Amino acid sequence: MAGVPEPHTGWTFITNHARVLAVIADNPNVRIRDIAAHCRLTERAVQRIISDLEQDGYLSHTRDGRTNTYRIEPDKVLRHPAEAGLPVASLLSLLVQDESERVGKSVAQHTRLGSSAVR
Numbered sequence: 001m002a003g004v005p006e007p008h009t010g011w012t013f014i015t016n017h018a019r020v021l022a023v024i025a026d027n028p029n030v031r032i033r034d035i036a037a038h039c040r041l042t043e044r045a046v047q048r049i050i051s052d053l054e055q056d057g058y059l060s061h062t063r064d065g066r067t068n069t070y071r072i073e074p075d076k077v078l079r080h081p082a083e084a085g086l087p088v089a090s091l092l093s094l095l096v097q098d099e100s101e102r103v104g105k106s107v108a109q110h111t112r113l114g115s116s117a118v119r
Helices: 016-026 032-039 043-055 088-113
Strands: 059-064 067-072
Touching: 016 032, 016 043, 016 067, 016 088, 032 043, 043 059, 067 088
Parallel strands: none
Antiparallel strands: 059 067
């Protein structure tokens, strides 16, 4: 099946739900296809995750033509008892900042290497 990301084996620290939410926090108009590529998930898996997040009130969307604009509820608390009282905004501030720093470092490395290294 073309376009399906290579599956990941083993455990990870961040859940797929958190990854999807972080991508949306970074760009509220992001396409499901782009979320899937970024998170290395199928588009169908991303659709299910978005549905979960909307059902539980963490996320909503409005439709403008063919574009969805997502809105995250930053004050909604995380679900696990160990994070009782911690708002989703706290988690996202860590994940989105980390992503911005990672992208910034990548751009800086390409810039130092010169334009011949960037394709």
